[in-house]
Amino acid sequence: MVREHGTSARWRRRPEGANWGEFGPDDQLGRMNLVTAEARMEGIREVRTGRVFNLSLPLDYPGGNVLHPQRGAPLFSFAQRGEGFNYNYRLSASCPCFTDVVCDEAVTLFTQYSSQWDGLAHYGSMFDADGTGEKVPVYYNGYRGGVDIVGPGERSHDLGASRLGIENMSRTGVQARGVIVDLKRIYGEQRVSVGYDALMRAIESQKVEFGTADILCIYTGFADLLMEMNRVPDKERLENACAVLDGRDVKLLNWISDSKLTALCADNLAVEGYPARPGEGDAFPALPLHEHCLFKLGIHLGELWYFRQLVEALRVDGRSAFLLTAPPLNLPRAAGSPATPVASI
Ligand code: UVW
Numbered sequence: 001m002v003r004e005h006g007t008s009a010r011w012r013r014r015p016e017g018a019n020w021g022e023f024g025p026d027d028q029l030g031r032m033n034l035v036t037a038e039a040r041m042e043g044i045r046e047v048r049t050g051r052v053f054n055l056s057l058p059l060d061y062p063g064g065n066v067l068h069p070q071r072g073a074p075l076f077s078f079a080q081r082g083e084g085f086n087y088n089y090r091l092s093a094s095c096p097c098f099t100d101v102v103c104d105e106a107v108t109l110f111t112q113y114s115s116q117w118d119g120l121a122h123y124g125s126m127f128d129a130d131g132t133g134e135k136v137p138v139y140y141n142g143y144r145g146g147v148d149i150v151g152p153g154e155r156s157h158d159l160g161a162s163r164l165g166i167e168n169m170s171r172t173g174v175q176a177r178g179v180i181v182d183l184k185r186i187y188g189e190q191r192v193s194v195g196y197d198a199l200m201r202a203i204e205s206q207k208v209e210f211g212t213a214d215i216l217c218i219y220t221g222f223a224d225l226l227m228e229m230n231r232v233p234d235k236e237r238l239e240n241a242c243a244v245l246d247g248r249d250v251k252l253l254n255w256i257s258d259s260k261l262t263a264l265c266a267d268n269l270a271v272e273g274y275p276a277r278p279g280e281g282d283a284f285p286a287l288p289l290h291e292h293c294l295f296k297l298g299i300h301l302g303e304l305w306y307f308r309q310l311v312e313a314l315r316v317d318g319r320s321a322f323l324l325t326a327p328p329l330n331l332p333r334a335a336g337s338p339a340t341p342v343a344s345i
Pocket of ligand 1: 068118290
């Protein structure tokens with residue numbers, strides 16, 4: 001089911017439940033638009049003690065590539081300088097009077113290897129946005145694969161996300177009120193699929209109160225296991241550990257639509273369970289929560305964040321809200337970004 005719309009030159013039809021066009025025909029920010037100065041002040045009012053928590057894993061975690069064969073750990077390289085490298089380089093080489101020593105490096109980073117943001121160009125769907133009967137790769141707000149988001153082999157120039165790139169999110173500063181739900185407290189390290197009912201029970205029992213434009217964080221304990229594994233992840237154990245959201249639960253997806261949450265972040269691999277349980281019909285998304293959030297609603301997803309110390313501190317204080325500051329890299333044309341989110345309480 002789709003809705004005829006026609007307010008945009010880019011698409012004639014939008015998927016059922018999509019908000020395309022609501023933030024303008026050319027919007028590239030999605031729900032981040034809701035983070036106004038007023039909403040930001042709600043976050044700032046949660047800062048009471050001056051304590052801060054870095055919510056990023058070290059970016060060389062999880063380690064290896066067993067969890068995601070296409071993504072590898074950061075790879076360092078060093079530029080030549082003179083006879084050696086620009087590392088422990090003595091500036092006295094250019095003038096004997098100089099006492100300086102410098103280091104510099106280049107790093108190949110898979111943008112979504114470790115703690116990360118999924119940008120709106122990260123995930124699209126095969127969809128008939130033109131009403132011609134032909135399904136083509138489409139992203140949030142009708143932006144097109146092969147046109148706005150271009151991969152190798154599709155065109156030799158303008159590679160990457162010239163629309164929906166992560167730099168759009170970065171420019172907002174990504175500062176908002178964060179709220180966290182502690183699923184580890186309920187389920188420990190059990191792999192459970194958490195749908196609407198279970199999430200609502202957790203939210204109510206932990207007295208998590210949502211404000212306007214909050215970023216919802218889900219603590220499952222998955223990243224704690226990664227830290228314990230010390231860069232040698234045990235794939236089988238991790239695939240069967242800790243809570244994941246049930247992306248196939250329509251009630252959960254509807255709640256996300258109706259809520260005002262601006263982003264959804266978790267300490268696990270994909271926020272939702274992957275692979276999700278089988279869908280209905282001949283064609284369905286493997287990652288239904290990704291489809292719902294990134295493709296239909298423009299809700300960014302944070303993955304592999306690290307919450308343990310924040311959750312412990314909030315628990316002592318009997319709180320679940322904090323100020324979250326989490327800009328991605330201002331890296332034009334990227335579909336995602338490493339993240340160094342900071343919680344202030
Ligand atoms: C998975 O790896 C399943 O999700 P993402 O591509 O969002 O990291």
